[in-house]
Amino acid sequence: MTPPNLGSAGRRPIPGKRSVATDALSLDRLIRDGPPDGDLVGGLEATRLKILDQGIKSDSDGMSPLRIYVWLILLNAPVLETDSYLALIHRGASPAYSKIRNDTFRTLATDPLFRRRVSEASLIRLLNAVAWKLNDAKEERAADKLASSTNSKVTNTANVHGSPELSTSSPAIKSRARALTLTTEGSDVATSEPGTYVQGMNVLAAPFLYAARSEAEAFVAFHRFITNECPGYVRGAMDGVHKGLALVDKVLAIVDPKLSLYLLSKGMNAELYAFPSVLTLCACTPPLPEVLRLWDFLFAYGAHLNILCIVAQLVILRNAILNSPSPTKILRSFPPIQAEMVKEVTLTLVKKIPDDVYSEIVSHAK
Template sequence: MRRAHHKKRDQIESALRKPPIVVDQGLSELRYLILTQGLSNDPESDFCTYRPYVWSLLLKVPPSQAKNYINLIHRGASPAYSKIRNDTFRTLTTDILFQRRVSETSLIRILNALAWRRWDDYRDRQHREQVRQLRVESRQKPHSPGPSSSRNPYSSSEASYMNVDMANISVSELYVQGLNVLAAPFLYTCNSETQAFAILDTFVHTCCPLYIRPMLDGVHLGLKILDACLQIIDPTLYSYLKSKLLTAELYGFASVLTMSACTPPLNEVLILWDFLIAFGPHMNILAVIAQLLLIRDSLLASQSPMALLRTFPPLQAKKVITLAVSFVPQLPDELYDLLVRHPYDEGAAEKIRSL
C-alpha cells in the first residue's frame, strides 16, 4: 500500500492546537510567528484554512451563536439597505477568486445585519442619554409630597419622551462608505457568514470604531497622521508631493478607508491583514507610506505624480510589512502614540488636527 501523504503543519497551525498556559504569552508568540513566518496556504487548495481562527484569537472575538446572526437577518431590510445595495455589486469586482467564493447576497446579508446591530447600539445610547437627562431633571425639580407622589421618578410625559423616534436615525449611523470592502476579506476567509459577521463586528467596533463614524472621523485623522509620518520618514518625497498640492487626503483616502483592501490582489491583502490584525490597524498608515516608497523614484521623476497615485501598483505585502516595521523607530514617541490611538480614541483627535 502507498503510504498516505500528510501535510507538515507549520508552527502557527501547531500553536493553535496547543492552548497556551498564559493567554497573553500565547498571543505574543502568535504575533511573532505571523511577523517572521506568516500563515501558510494548503498546497492543494492554495487557501489558508486556519486564518479565521487566528484572526478570532488575535481580536479576542467573544463566542457567538448562529441564532443571533439569524435573528438580525430575519428583521429584513434595514434603513441602510438601499445604500448597501448601491455598494455591494462593485466590491472587489476585478478579483476572480473573491467573485467565485463570495456571493453578493452574502455580502448584502452581513452588511445589513451589521446595520441592524448598529441600529440597536444607537437606540441603546439614545435611551441611556435620555434616562440620564431625566434623572438630572428630576433632581433639579423641587420635591412636592402628597398623594400624587410616586416611587417612579418619571411622569407619563417623561416616559413618552424616552421612546426614541428611530425613524429619524441617519443612514450614515448604520452604514458608511468602505464597509463593503472591509467586510469582503472576512467573508472570503471565513467558513460561514456567522463567523465572518462576528469577526467583522469585533474588528470595526473594537479596533477602529472612529473609521465607521458617519463623518469617517478616524479615516481623516489617519490621513492627517499619514502626512505627518511621511514628512519625517521621507521629507524629500513629502516636500515634492506637497509642491504638487498633493496631500494624503487626495491620494490616500481609499487605502486608509479600506485598510489597503482596495489594492489587489486579495491574497496579498490577506497577508497584510494578518499583520494589521496582529499588531493593530494603525500600522496600515505606515503600510500606505511603504507603498509610496516602493514607487518613490517614479513619483519623484513624474511631473504629474497624481497620475501614478490614482491606482497603486499591485500590493506586495511582505515588502510593505518589512518597510512599515522599519518606520516605527523613526517616529517620535508622541507622534507614534497618536498613530496608535487615532482609529479608536477621540481624545487624540484634537492633537492630530493641530499637527
C-alpha cells in the same frame, strides 16, 4: 479570549523575548491546543512572532483553514451563537439597507477570486446585520440619554418593577429615541455620532467574508473590528479616516522629506490619493491574497500600522514618483500589493517614528 490589556494597541512590531515552550509549537498546534501551561501572554507573543516571521500558511488563492481563527483571537472577538446572527438577518431590511444595496454590487467587482467565493447576497446580509447591531446600540444610547435627562427631573421611589413614572413613559422614550436615531439617506455623513453604515464598509467587510468559514464568523470578526479597532472610520463624519490621512502626510515628511516635499509641490496630499487605502486598510488594492497576508500582520500588531504600510508603499514607489512630472497618474491606483515587501519596509519605518507621533497613530482611529 485574550484579556483586554493584552491587546496589540500601542505595540511596535519589534520582536521581543521568545518563549521556548511556545516557540517549539507550530502556529496550527498553538491555535488548536492553546499555549502550554495556560501561558496566555507567552502564547499571544508567540502567535505574533510566528505571523511576523513565517506568516499564516495559505494556498495560492489566499485560503487558509487557520486564518479566521487567528484573526478572531487577535481581535479578542466574543463567542457568537449562529442563531444570534440569524435573528438579525430575520429582522429584514435595516434603516441603512438602501445605502448598502447601492454599494455591494461594486465591491471588489474586478477581483475574480472574491466574486467566485463570496456572493453579493452574503455581503448584503452581513452588512445589514451589522447595521442592525449598530442601530440598536445607537438607539440604546439615545434612550439612555433621554431616560437620564428625564430621570434627573423625576423623584420617585423605585420598586421591583422600576420607577412607575419611567415605566409608564418608556414607550414614548423609546419612540423619541428611535426618531432621533433613524437616519435619512446619506445623513450619517454629516454627523460625528456613530452611524450604521458609511460608504467603504462594504470593501472593509469583504476580506472577512473571504477568509471566514461562515457568515457568522465573518460577522463577529467584522463587528468587533469596526467597533473596537477603528470606530472612528465608520462614524458618519469619518473623523478617524481624516486623522489617518493627516498622519500619512506627517509620517512621510518624517521618514522621507524629499518625497514628501515633491508630492506637496505637485499639490498632492494624502487626501487626494490615500483615502481608500486608509479607510479599507489597503483592501481596495489587489491582489486579495496579499491583502490577507498584510492583514495578518496588522491584526497581530495593531490595525493602526496601516498608516505606516501606506507610507511604505509610497517609499517603494519613490523613484517612479520622483521621476514623474505627474505623479497623480502613478498614485491614481496603487500598484499590486506585495505584502512581504510592505511589511519589511514598514518595520524599518517604525524605528524612525517619534513616540508622540506613534501615539497619534495608535489612537487616530478610535
